[in-house]
Amino acid sequence: MVRPRAAGGRSRGRDSLSCHEPPLWDLLADDPESQELVQQGARSLGAVGKLIAAGDHEGAARQFVEEVVFGPGAWENELPPEIKKVLVENAPTFLDELQDPDQLGADLERSPAWRSPCGSRKALRAHRSSHV
Numbered sequence: 001m002v003r004p005r006a007a008g009g010r011s012r013g014r015d016s017l018s019c020h021e022p023p024l025w026d027l028l029a030d031d032p033e034s035q036e037l038v039q040q041g042a043r044s045l046g047a048v049g050k051l052i053a054a055g056d057h058e059g060a061a062r063q064f065v066e067e068v069v070f071g072p073g074a075w076e077n078e079l080p081p082e083i084k085k086v087l088v089e090n091a092p093t094f095l096d097e098l099q100d101p102d103q104l105g106a107d108l109e110r111s112p113a114w115r116s117p118c119g120s121r122k123a124l125r126a127h128r129s130s131h132v
Helices: 022-028 032-053 057-069 081-089 091-098 121-131
Strands: none
Touching: 022 032, 032 057, 032 091, 057 081, 057 091, 081 091
């Protein structure tokens, strides 16, 4: 998986691009049906960032897993210790990403990768709708 901004103008040799949904949240800014979901996600990510900044990396990782990624109980019941360790150790890097003002978006106009039918806003919204 490649972050959309990293893939930016590099369409050569790539027929498709799989994106993790948070970096494309800004595509939902004008979608009234998605506002509650986007706002809750933003609140959760903000709270995770505050925990990381305060030095509570495990608490931040737990909250991220339970509010952003999987759901309640996932930290205790679904993640093996090795995965928990990676999430906790990567918390400072995630804080850096959270502080990036462009981290929830991609420049769709600049990137040739987004000009294909599968990269259109319409296709992205249809895909989101089928998975929410």
